[in-house]
Amino acid sequence: MGEELRLPIAADVDVVEARQQGRALAAVAGFSSGEQTVIAAAISEIARNILMYAKKGEIILSLVQNGDRQGVSVVAIDQGPGIPDIERAMQYGYSTSHGVGAGLPGAKRLMDEFEVDSVVGRGTTITMAKWRRAI
Amino acid sequence: MEVPILRQGQYLIASIQSALTDADLSHLREALIAQVGRSRCRGVIVDVTALDVMDSFAVRTLRDITHMARLRGAETVIVGIQPDVAFAMVQLGWTLKGVATVLDLEEGLAFLDGRTKERVVESKPKKPSSRG
Numbered sequence A: 001m002g003e004e005l006r007l008p009i010a011a012d013v014d015v016v017e018a019r020q021q022g023r024a025l026a027a028v029a030g031f032s033s034g035e036q037t038v039i040a041a042a043i044s045e046i047a048r049n050i051l052m053y054a055k056k057g058e059i060i061l062s063l064v065q066n067g068d069r070q071g072v073s074v075v076a077i078d079q080g081p082g083i084p085d086i087e088r089a090m091q092y093g094y095s096t097s098h099g100v101g102a103g104l105p106g107a108k109r110l111m112d113e114f115e116v117d118s119v120v121g122r123g124t125t126i127t128m129a130k131w132r133r134a135i
Numbered sequence B: 001m002e003v004p005i006l007r008q009g010q011y012l013i014a015s016i017q018s019a020l021t022d023a024d025l026s027h028l029r030e031a032l033i034a035q036v037g038r039s040r041c042r043g044v045i046v047d048v049t050a051l052d053v054m055d056s057f058a059v060r061t062l063r064d065i066t067h068m069a070r071l072r073g074a075e076t077v078i079v080g081i082q083p084d085v086a087f088a089m090v091q092l093g094w095t096l097k098g099v100a101t102v103l104d105l106e107e108g109l110a111f112l113d114g115r116t117k118e119r120v121v122e123s124k125p126k127k128p129s130s131r132g
């Protein structure tokens, strides 16, 4: 809590930086290295989407706490074109860029919480979080 | 970050040394396909041990390399997928469909030796068989 890491996304090196910072933060939160990779992969997908569809934006990483559970929160913000049909965009295989259409549904599957907020012409905000499994 | 591509006998070996950007991955694909054509090699090994994540772009690039190399007469095998990376891939429901993966470089070489031998056998003129 408190501390947050704001990472600009404007080039493909920023995508690598964001997922590596995400992994480092997940390690601080005590996630296993398998889960760190899962979080890094989800960040990679949404950061790449920012670059591809909005050209630039920001990823905000922070540690979160809920009772005695610790987690990592990832917020991706852009002022790009927005997503006209979020339900469709969340479907596996839907892509407006001849992609696989696996990014958003994949990231959702990897994280515990996943929310898309988007207004056409205004931009997109994706909020996701992963919680550490109670032992 | 350029990925070094070494030639060993009839095979090309690309060893990824660090995390790669999408541009680096695309560059690796182009370089490998160009070299497969130029060197007429029979096999390609991509060592992904140092790759930090296997996200949709990396998966797609490895699939593309496999398919494009096959069109040019070379088999591809991916070696060194880390357990953590495999764990994330399984959760994503991603399989490297149509892409051969083995544990390490040694197994990769053995795999290609097997595959290229098969090909030689296959390409010998066959006697007409009685099978319909």
Ligand SMILES: Nc1ncnc2c1ncn2[C@@H]1O[C@H](COP(=O)(O)OP(=O)(O)OP(=O)(O)O)[C@@H](O)[C@H]1O
Pocket (backbone or CB within 6 Å): A045, A049, A050, A053, A054, A078, A080, A081, A082, A083, A089, A090, A094, A095, A096, A097, A098, A099, A100, A101, A102, A103, A104, A105, A124, B056, B057
């Ligand atoms: N930040 C964004 N701004 C605008 N549109 C977006 C954004 N992120 C995703 N989209 C839209 O949602 C669709 C689905 O995204 P998703 O990441 O699932 O697939 P993709 O990017 O098309 O392909 P892949 O990620 O598999 O390479 C995109 O094709 C695009 O139309």
Ligand SMILES: [Mg+2]
Pocket (backbone or CB within 6 Å): A045, A048, A049, A099, A102, A103, A104
């Ligand atoms: Mg995408």
